[in-house]
Every structure is written in C-alpha cells, then in structure tokens.
Amino acid sequence: MIPAKKIEVCLTPALLPLFEIEHSIAVIIDIFRATSSICYGIENGAEAIIPVAEVEECAAYREKGAGFLLAAERNGEVVSGFDFGNSPFSYTPEKIAGKTVVLTTTNGTHALQLSLKAKKIVIGSFLNLSSLCSWLAERQEHVLLVCAGWKNNFNLEDTLFAGAVAHRLGDAFLRDDGAIAAADLFRLAQNDLDGYLKKTSHSERLKALGIEKDIAFCLQTDLTTAIPILADGRLVKMPPA
C-alpha cells in the first residue's frame, strides 16, 4: 500500500518554489548553528525567538525597549554591535530564560522566511530529533524538510539531519528522491557524524571561525525535547498536545 503522507526534502531554499509547501508542515533545518541554537534556547526557557530576515530589522528592535536580546550572524560571525550571534552557548538558561530574542542569520532565518506559506513551521536539529519525529509521526500531514544550506547551495550537515528524520519516519511516509538520498547518507554517517562532516569544505570554513565546540555541541542527539513552532511570527515552545 502506498502511504498517504509524503515526506520530501528541499535540499536548498532555492528549490522551495518547486514544492507545494502550503500542503505541508515545514521543518526548518540549519544545523550549524541557527536551528540548533533555537531548539536549545526554547528548551532553556526563552519566551520567544523572533526570526527576521535582515540585520536592519533586527537592529530596529533596539527602539522597542529593553526586553529584547538582539542576535545577528552573517558569514558565521556575530555582526558588530549586536548582543550575540548563533552560537548555542549564547542560549543557556542564565542568558535566555524569560527573554525574547530577535534573530537574523545567513541561512536559517532566510529559509524560514521563504517557508511562511507552510501549514505549520517547526524547527529541527539533532538536539530535538526524537521529540520532533514523534510529533511528525502522529500528524496526518505531509512533511517538507527545508535544508537552509549555505547561501542557497547544498550542504551536507543539513541534508544529514533531513536524512535522520526521513530514516526515523520510515515507511509510514512516501519519500521523494531527496528523502531517499538523505536517509541513505544519514545511515552511512550516523555512527560518526562529526568524522563524516570533517570531509566537507564547510567544516574547514567553520573550523577557521574557531567554532569546533559549537559543532560538536550541535551534533548531540536528543539533548532537548522542546519543539519550537512559529506562531504569530514568533518561535515559541509548542504547547503539550
């Protein structure tokens, strides 16, 4: 029997126009580091994380009062003049509990902004993998895994995570070619994600930024259970069913 639910992988935001996103739950994926940090921040009690596309939009929140933490990352670095960027170590309970973060990043918030027509938007990372997969499995909805990639091009770490989800959800969903490929790559890499990703050029670039600790942190599975979901333009913790 052919399953009624589809799982598809959009390998880069440039391919989003090819999918009928309005019929799917979109899972936004930017493993290094935006969506990992969002999962960690929401788990650690951030009231909300507001994703914005542009640095200027983020800066504009300065005038809205002291209640906001402003986070801006471009090309892997904190934009000068901002509180912090997208390192998960900036999203600890001490720094973030009860706060609202306004966040803009090179790839992750870009992918999210392009996905706004989806039925629902949730945030995925290895940190909340099991929790996310359980929730997706229970829904009677199509799933579109949106890899943020690197400046609209394909990257391995986001694809591997999409593959982890496709692998977990298995035969209950009809998979497109992207989901088949991603799941196979995940199975190949799963016993040593960090080692596998060391082959990539992106990894070299991130190493040059001195963020190996961030990378190791973002590859931990099931450190958190919160699923960030977009509601009225803000990412908040999904309430219990």
Place this chain on the structure above:
Amino acid sequence: MIPAKKIEVCLTPALLPLFEIEHSIAVIIDIFRATSSICYGIENGAEAIIPVAEVEECAAYREKGAGFLLAAERNGEVVSGFDFGNSPFSYTPEKIAGKTVVLTTTNGTHALQLSLKAKKIVIGSFLNLSSLCSWLAERQEHVLLVCAGWKNNFNLEDTLFAGAVAHRLGDAFLRDDGAIAAADLFRLAQNDLDGYLKKTSHSERLKALGIEKDIAFCLQTDLTTAIPILADGRLVKMPPA
C-alpha cells in the same frame, strides 16, 4: 596538499547561478534518457546533434531541408508529429549514421542551454563513463557536473552518475559537498544501480511510460567511448587529442 582542480556537483539546473561555470568544464547529465541517447547517437555516427530548448525551435528545422531528423520529448513521451524522442533505441547506426538530429527534451537540453557560459560543454552518461573520466582527469580544469534533474528538482539517477565521476576522479580534485554526497551515494548503489533506482518515485513514473528497456540500456557502463562536445551550437564527436 589541497588539489588545485575543483570538482563540483550542481544537483539541479535551478542551482546553476550559484556556480562560476565560466571557469569550468560543464558535464551535462540526464541519464534517463537524453544524455545517454546523445552518447549512443554520436558513437553510432550521427554527424551532429543540435540541442534546442523549445519544441517550436525544433519544428522550425523542418523548413531547413530534409537533412535533419527531428527529435522532441516532453514529460517522457515523443511529441506528436516528430520523428522520435529520446529513447536510445532511436539512436542506432541504421537510423542515425551520417544524420544530424535536432533534439529538445524536458530536462537535458534545458540544462545544456543554461550552461552555455562554461569553458567547454561535454555530455556524460554511464555509457561513456570511463572515456569521459580519463579525458577530465587529463585536463587542468575545474569540472562542474550539471545534473538535469526532473523539472528543476533533484533526482537520484543523475546524482548517482555525478557520483560515479566524482568517485573515479577521486583525490586529484577538491570536492564540494555535492560531490562528496554524490560519490558516497554512488558507492552505496554501484553494485546494483537498477535495484537502487527502483526505490525512486521517478522510476515508477518511467515504468508507467513503458520504458524499462530504455532504463536498463542507459545503466550500462562503458558501452561507448565517444565524448560528445558542443562546438558552434552542435554536439559532435570530440576529435582525438
């Protein structure tokens, strides 16, 4: 030592603007079935194959005289009123030797038209894999493997062939994430390409078209040695070095 030559994989034509194609040799890949048939046709003595983007362009050659065979495929089927489409069995010596074919296809000729700024454009398929790889290995040039995909989206068969080339060329080239992923998928699938591709939705679609024989034909390795190359808008057999 980091190799001076890059090998990159453009997973779909929609991603071509992200690559500096003008610095690379572009290999156009549309395994089912355009580039397989082009390799077979050029091997079998076709004088030239003229790739055109639109069915109307192809039809216009009717008025240029009887010297042209007109081939047009859309959505996997021969366009009504045309001599043939892109089945490799239409490109046998009896049908094609000494002839010039004017060809338009859903994906393959589209990818080629978008790649015209490349330093050189050559045609790849499993049929001419070894011959193509030897030639690429001898060049001191970057290589961009352009997967035609399916209507601008990712597909597995073109990616597997890109992976076969990346795998063969190995450490002599610096690989991007697309080339790393494609080579790993190829290694996973190489002992049973046909079985691996049976998992895909595209394969179901092609089966519905009744072209299983074409598929099996296109997955044969090294049936041919000719490398089709674009010269003055015509694909011709690359002359000996």
